[in-house]
Amino acid sequence: MPWNFSAGPSALPAPVLERAREELLIRDKRGSCLLERSFTGAEFVATMTAAEAGLRELLAVPDEYAVLFLSGGAMAQFGLLPMNLARPGQPAAYVESGYWSGRAIEEARHFCSVSFAARHTVRDGVVHLPPPDEWRIDPDAAYCHYTANETAQGAEFHIQPDSGLVPLVADMSSNILSRRLDVSRFGVIYASAQKNLGASGLTLALVRRDLLSRSGSAVPSSLSYRIQAAESSRYSTPPVFEVALVKLVFDWLRAEGGMPAMEVRSLYKSDLLYRAIDDSAGFYRCFVAPANRSRMNVCFRLGDEALTESFVADAEAEGLFNLRGHSRVGGIRVSLYNAVPEAAVHALLQFMDHFAARHG
Numbered sequence: 001m002p003w004n005f006s007a008g009p010s011a012l013p014a015p016v017l018e019r020a021r022e023e024l025l026i027r028d029k030r031g032s033c034l035l036e037r038s039f040t041g042a043e044f045v046a047t048m049t050a051a052e053a054g055l056r057e058l059l060a061v062p063d064e065y066a067v068l069f070l071s072g073g074a075m076a077q078f079g080l081l082p083m084n085l086a087r088p089g090q091p092a093a094y095v096e097s098g099y100w101s102g103r104a105i106e107e108a109r110h111f112c113s114v115s116f117a118a119r120h121t122v123r124d125g126v127v128h129l130p131p132p133d134e135w136r137i138d139p140d141a142a143y144c145h146y147t148a149n150e151t152a153q154g155a156e157f158h159i160q161p162d163s164g165l166v167p168l169v170a171d172m173s174s175n176i177l178s179r180r181l182d183v184s185r186f187g188v189i190y191a192s193a194q195k196n197l198g199a200s201g202l203t204l205a206l207v208r209r210d211l212l213s214r215s216g217s218a219v220p221s222s223l224s225y226r227i228q229a230a231e232s233s234r235y236s237t238p239p240v241f242e243v244a245l246v247k248l249v250f251d252w253l254r255a256e257g258g259m260p261a262m263e264v265r266s267l268y269k270s271d272l273l274y275r276a277i278d279d280s281a282g283f284y285r286c287f288v289a290p291a292n293r294s295r296m297n298v299c300f301r302l303g304d305e306a307l308t309e310s311f312v313a314d315a316e317a318e319g320l321f322n323l324r325g326h327s328r329v330g331g332i333r334v335s336l337y338n339a340v341p342e343a344a345v346h347a348l349l350q351f352m353d354h355f356a357a358r359h360g
């Protein structure tokens with residue numbers, strides 16, 4: 001059986017894909033399927049409303065938050081955040097923790113001034129995230145942005161930060177819906193769909209309603225949090241297929257036991273892998289501090305880095321795919337999103353064990 005450990009676009013639950021094939025493309029009595037009818041018609045509105053209700057139930061999203069279904073990906077949000085939340089000349093605070101937060105900062109600089117609340121460190125080749133209780137957030141900042149899970153390095157914040165009066169903004173593209181979450185601690189949460197939610201083309205944003213009034217007229221209307229919230233994310237045509245697909249994912253997640261179940265599973269799967277790495281007597285080496293290791297993207301190197309290519313090739317021969325690390329990081333990356341079953345992890349562990357025995 002082939003197993004897909006892709007970092008994104010990544011594995012989707014098989015029952016969701018089967019239902020999508022059955023449901024989404026069925027033509028109704030008037031001859032149209034989901035992709036062929038108006039986004040303002042009753043059928044699609046019902047689908048989108050159900051998707052929103054599903055998410056609200058899964059994450060216990062309080063009423064004071066608008067749920068937005070946007071397009072453009074998380075990287076578009078890197079620029080849209082300062083455009084929607086910062087007044088001209090107002091700084092925004094950023095936590096620099098690795099590759100994706102770096103990209104967010106680089107983009108934000110085109111639209112506001114950036115102050116650093118904290119930065120990650122690499123000591124003896126080991127990545128350490130800055131502990132949230134040591135962040136120093138500029139009290140004048142429009143918001144404080146952090147990347148909840150650094151997908152490329154495999155480093156995750158396991159503590160929900162407290163940013164005081166400055167609204168906290170989180171890029172949760174690669175760990176949303178993998179654990180329980182206290183949404184009320186955040187000003188904005190956003191996530192691309194193609195990692196742990198659904199298919200690319202959709203970006204989810206939860207925006208505390210008191211922040212909506214900050215979106216001024218300088219923001220293009222279809223990208224304005226305020227206007228999209230007022231128009232129920234249908235100011236312009238939303239990505240209809242992706243919205244319908246994510247609704248099926250939410251249905252699946254609720255049937256599987258919701259966030260408590262995903263929390264247990266993601267810890268279980270990642271713990272198994274980290275334990276195998278730590279117990280390999282240096283054959284495999286994790287380069288993230290234990291307290292910051294990601295449950296979603298387990299990254300490691302081979303002690304003898306010259307073996308990396310044969311690790312990847314031999315894994316593929318055993319049906320284990322998409323294990324190459326991010327291009328900027330190298331090594332191996334195992335992405336363990338909700339749709340990756342425990343059986344995939346067991347197959348990988350067995351392969352890692354045999355590979356180490358052959359080369360150790």
Ligand SMILES: *Cc1c(COP(=O)(O)O)cnc(C)c1O
Nearest residue numbers: 073074075076100151173174192
């Ligand atoms: C993948 C990823 C992004 C980029 O998402 P796009 O949809 O390609 O724009 C941003 N942030 C994080 C944490 C990611 O994992």
